[in-house]
Amino acid sequence: MTINSNKKATVSFESLLKIFTVPEGPESTLTQIESALSHNLNAFLNDHIVAEEKPLADIERDFAQAQIPDEPEFVSVHTDHLLEKVVAHSVHTASPHFIGHMTSALPYFLLPLAKVMTALNQNLVKIETSKAFTPLERQVLGMLHHLIYQRSDAFYAPLMHSASHSLGAFCSGGTVANITALWVARNHALPADGGFAGIAHSGLNAALRHYGYDDLAILVSERGHYSLKKAADVLGIGQNNVVTIPTDEHNRLDLAAFETTLTQLKQKNVCVFAVVGIAGTTETGNVDPLPAMAKICQRENIHFHVDAAWGGATLFSDTHRHLLRGIEQADSVTIDAHKQLYIPMGAGMVLFKNPSALQAIEHHAQYILRAGSKDLGSHTLEGSRSGIAMLVYSSLHILGRRGYQLLIDQSIQKAHFFARLISEQADFELVSKPELCLLTYRYVPHIAVKALAIATQEQQNKLNALLNELTIFMQKKQRENGRSFVSRTQLTPLRWSSYPIVVFRVVLANPLTTEDILRSVLDEQRHLAQQATSLLKMIEADCRAILDQS
Amino acid sequence: MTINSNKKATVSFESLLKIFTVPEGPESTLTQIESALSHNLNAFLNDHIVAEEKPLADIERDFAQAQIPDEPEFVSVHTDHLLEKVVAHSVHTASPHFIGHMTSALPYFLLPLAKVMTALNQNLVKIETSKAFTPLERQVLGMLHHLIYQRSDAFYAPLMHSASHSLGAFCSGGTVANITALWVARNHALPADGGFAGIAHSGLNAALRHYGYDDLAILVSERGHYSLKKAADVLGIGQNNVVTIPTDEHNRLDLAAFETTLTQLKQKNVCVFAVVGIAGTTETGNVDPLPAMAKICQRENIHFHVDAAWGGATLFSDTHRHLLRGIEQADSVTIDAHKQLYIPMGAGMVLFKNPSALQAIEHHAQYILRAGSKDLGSHTLEGSRSGIAMLVYSSLHILGRRGYQLLIDQSIQKAHFFARLISEQADFELVSKPELCLLTYRYVPHIAVKALAIATQEQQNKLNALLNELTIFMQKKQRENGRSFVSRTQLTPLRWSSYPIVVFRVVLANPLTTEDILRSVLDEQRHLAQQATSLLKMIEADCRAILDQS
Incomplete structure (x- = not known):
């Protein structure tokens, strides 16, 4: 299939309509690639990704042109180009020999399902562009909430689809999940109070003045993910106010040092509004002493967030679930489905123990997210989002907990x-x-x-x-x-x-x-x-x- | 294909391995759906999406269970379930009768290309998990930069793949793009200075103290997208400090009111660090008087951001490009590829006139994004990200500017x-x-x-x-x-x-x-x-x- 059937790709409105209505022919390069992917994904990747690394500088020469080409290109010509210049020099993340990062092989059924998702092209910011996908995503969040907090059916029944509650927020990945959790924590620590409209409306500066704090801080072990410093920068806290606590010989937060730092910060009139426990450090895969940390946070009335972006999936295992003991006491938890849930890139989640917590960041507008609506966009950092929750939903059903x-x-x-x-x-x-x-x-x-x-x-x-x-x-x-x-x-x-x-x-x-x-x-x-x-x-x-x- | 070939889906490690290695059989429901999508997408959507709306409460009953099912489910059984409960009650966003939102039909070639993207499962946060996709994404950003700023080849050649420069940042959508732009603007307005480490490191409170401002503000017309208030909340500015300016009868920012507000805020010792011009308001599709706004921002040394999430694609047209005149003077511009670039959901971009601007939000870590690396993640709000830039790249080539x-x-x-x-x-x-x-x-x-x-x-x-x-x-x-x-x-x-x-x-x-x-x-x-x-x-x-x- 080409933009039109002439030898040279030219452009007319009629030919453009065709690319929206006429599929690639069965003998086209693109159809053949699709079929190869469906038939034997691993063979396709092994055959098409060049093993030996081409120097980056050489690859860059193929992507040097800043001008958008004026004239259209035949799909077949472009597909050949993609195979040679992009696919060949991509990274074989699904290879069993690729054991350096958290990206792995994907279950086969996800490829056709991802195609269904793309074809439906839903936008989950609002019900008007997602309909059944909205309750579906809410159920996925409910399932992950249950995986962590193990509440009863009676707890979930009135909340799962309540317009005024959210068990969590779906997002593109762990960084946005962590930012969302800390954003909620920050806004909860400095809420509306009498004549003061709250940090969400009046800003950080007015909030500190109103509450009489000299500054804000987040505490995490020195093994914390770099996204926490990024979050602190975004949220106006400042990277230096992510105070890192030393770890023991097992890369777990040192509790004594944690208590000392807490005391010091209180003496300095700094409001520690969030503590982050790590359930699976990025660098070493260790788990912080979550129960002890939760206890201290309860005592001090501090939001306890657990970054389980990678390790959270351990909760599926009856054998190893105990390693994350204490996570059920966290106020919020980050889990990435594109890590140990084996979902393609772009599926993060943050779950909240308190189903009203996300009200701290609620947003409305006239054309969408009207007050009282069930539009998911009123409780997410992102606006328009894809229906990738469907892939998590399907994997949870097809693989099952076991x-x-x-x-x-x-x-x-x-x-x-x-x-x-x-x-x-x-x-x-x-x-x-x-x-x-x-x-x-x-x-x-x-x-x-x-x-x-x-x-x-x-x-x-x-x-x-x-x-x-x-x-x-x-x-x-x-x-x-x-x-x-x-x-x-x-x-x-x-x-x-x-x-x-x-x-x-x-x-x-x-x-x-x-x-x-x-x-x-x-x-x-x-x-x-x-x-x-x-x-x-x-x-x-x-x-x-x-x-x-x- | 099922988890194993018995009638009841059971689970063993061998059967699990199969779902990573053995594709769906040619007669499976999922393969047939895929083939129907490839053969005639519009017919599939028309046939499978129920036209008349089922009440949301009824749909919600199908997504009520918070427990993750313990046992696995056959792929075929689950696929039938998806068709009946999810696809049937999704929104037919590609329908030519669906003219209420910015989601439209997609060119056919994007479906197989999206499948290639999913199969490759790259992670663009770093070169080690994306290789050729990194220069590819940089080129796409370069092309959009050129679409807006029209700089010469000599400008782009040394910058496109420079480790210390970024022409923009790819993200999941316009909201994250707007947040990124305002984050950069905020950090630029309150930089490191002598003993002061800058807002990124020391936080908003210390920054205001150092620079002696009473508060911060963002100015935008009353037609501004709701994401700007969300951004102000996230960034610690506060929603109330998004000061809205009245519009004229064409829904364009009123310049006289704009000047008056600027003066008033200066008198109140408020630092207006960003002005947002709109190139295609969400509600009415109008364009602010960008050249006049740019001029005032230059005079006042304020970051001028243009939210062209939806309208930016107008720049492709020689006939209508003039409607966005002045956009080339913006310090940053948001464009969503999943709107008028006809890309599936999840492709936003923010471009910066100054290729050093993104240094204001630069992040590093030991295991990735090392200083001097070309890892894209050092300049994005998000961490792990998919290779959806490939779909923009392909569309720019296959459709061409014309x-x-x-x-x-x-x-x-x-x-x-x-x-x-x-x-x-x-x-x-x-x-x-x-x-x-x-x-x-x-x-x-x-x-x-x-x-x-x-x-x-x-x-x-x-x-x-x-x-x-x-x-x-x-x-x-x-x-x-x-x-x-x-x-x-x-x-x-x-x-x-x-x-x-x-x-x-x-x-x-x-x-x-x-x-x-x-x-x-x-x-x-x-x-x-x-x-x-x-x-x-x-x-x-x-x-x-x-x-x-x-």
Whole structure:
């Protein structure tokens, strides 16, 4: 199918109407691609995504033109171009060898369902452009609310579709979910009061003046997601007022330090309006001491938000649900469906314990979101939104709670296997143990293991700096070679006296990742390390010096 | 395809693996739906979406369960359920009779391309999960930047893929785009200065103290989109500090009132950090006097943002581009691709004249968005995002600028036709003339036209109140009958002494909407009005009284 049937694409209103009414022909490139995707997605991705990385600068040359082309292009010509320039150099996020980020393979049924969603092109900001999708999304929010808070049917029955209540808000992802939670918390802390109209109407400055605070703050462990600082900036709190609390050796918020900081801030007349607990840190996958944090927040009347964007899905598992104990006491919880719920990109949620909480950010307008309407847009940060809730709805039904439980259980099991495997190697160091399905490690040549064990602090730091360079070199090389992918981050383990250590970071959510693949990743990395010849020489020289001294 | 081949869906890890590796069979319901969508989308939507509206309360009963089902469900069973309960009661936004909102039919090629996008499941927050999609998105932003600002190739060449510059930010929609623009403006107005770290780091309160302002404000006409108040709330400015300026009889910001308000706010020591011009008001489709507003903003050193979420696509048309004159002087511009660029829901953009502007909201983290990286996430409000930019990229190439020009031209032409048609009727009143492809009108029985012409102010208001009820009745009935759809809003036309008038609101973007359809909409509405028997009697009685007096 082309804009019209002539050899050269030209444009007339009649030909334009065709692109809205006449589908691609059965022999067209695009129809064939669609069919290949439906027939064998993994084969299509393996065949069309080039493994070895093309340098970014080379790719950029294909996307250099700022002028919008004046003349139309044949769909078939453009499709070939997309295959060669875009698909070929995209990232194979569904590959079982791609274990570096939280993006995984998707269940097959989601592809046709996503097509249905696109074809329906609903806008969930209001009922007039979404109808059944509005109660559907509300039910999905209700189901996730139940997953966390486990309230009775009698609780949900009058609330699920109430115009004056919201069990949560759907959004594009965890960042918007976190911003929404903190926005609600901020507005609740500084509400209307007598002649004062509240922060939502009068602004932060007037609110602090009215309530007599010197400033606002959010508390979170040093492992908090970067979106919290972004949220603090957006919300007018300021990034520096995200006060970070040190963590223990398991990357969990240190409760004593938390209490001390709280006291200090109170003495400074700073209003701590939100505390964020993490259920699955982005870097290490650990869970904060949620019950103790909840208790302190209740005592201090502080909004307790839990960022479970990634880890929240653990609640599906009877086996591992206990790891998130205390989450049911949170005032709000972030969960991303595009992470461990295996939904395509763009599906985040924030749930609120109190079904009236979202009234703190309620908005109305004349043409939509009229007061009393059930338009979802009156309680979301975003306006127009797609019907992606349908994909969550379908997955919750087709997989069922037990299906998700199996996925979670096998992910965590696989992470424990990989942790054992790493620990068994003489030349790898497990840096953070998996609590959920995430772990970090690094490559340490055997001689360096021995040298580090007896080195002075200064020698350790020097050696660790070299090892950091080695880790960065290996991670980049591994990505460029395209056989497998792990990500990297920087941690400050107590074992190395809080010196910043660069580590490989692995997320084992893809059900297609096998134990053999994990073995091959270590083999490949060991092999890659050998390519860093000059770095290895420097490391060896340093180690010899340390070992010779002793 | 089912989770496994037994009659009852059960769950084992092997059966779960299948849903990640084995596609739906060719005879499955889901495959057949997909094929129907590909073969004839319009027929599928016409066949499967029930025209007559089911009451929302009835629909809600189908989405009442908060418990996530424990056991899995067969894909085929679930698909039938979706067809019956969700698709059937969704909104036929692609229908040429659906002319009430900004959602329209989509070009056919976008369906298979959306499937490719879903299958690739890229995450554009960082290059490691998006690779070629990162330069692709940057190019799309560059193309939209060029559409607005028309800078030379020499301008774009060094900037398009520069790690330290951004021509704009992609986001889920116009609301996030507007928030991003105002966030940047706010942070630019209160930057780091000597010992002060800037509002981004130290927060709004410290910033006002440092700069000695009493408060902040945003100025926009009374026709501004509701997202601006939401933005002001989020950003800590407060909704009341969105100061609205009256409009003239064409719904355009009144410049004299604008100057007066600016002076008053300065006298009150309020920092007006942003002025928002509207290029296509949501309710009436009018364009503010952008050149004059830009000039005043330059003089006062205020960030000038243009909300062209809907109207921005007018720039594609050589014929109508002049209507947005002055937009090229804006510091930032919002454009939604899911409106007049005919992209599925979820594609917004904000462009910045100054390619360094987005540095005001730059964010970094250890594991992604490292300083100096080209990760898109360091300059967006959202974190994880889909690769929907690919659909914009493809449409810009396949339609070309001239294709979009034709779409815009025919939309505006159709709006002018409809306006003429309405004016020719004895019993319809055109309330706002179309400047772009949006107009408002109402039904006024012939006798009321005559009565209003001679009524006193009080009599006019009383009659208009009844006519408002009639308009609301008609709009609801029309929606329920499901043959066609117009939206409604409330305006305060000078003609009716600024009394609030409820009007039908029509957006004529769907290229499949014909003149005959527009004629049939008026016929249907005239017919619907007759069903409001008691209202019509009251209107007639009032009119008789007025006419008898004279």
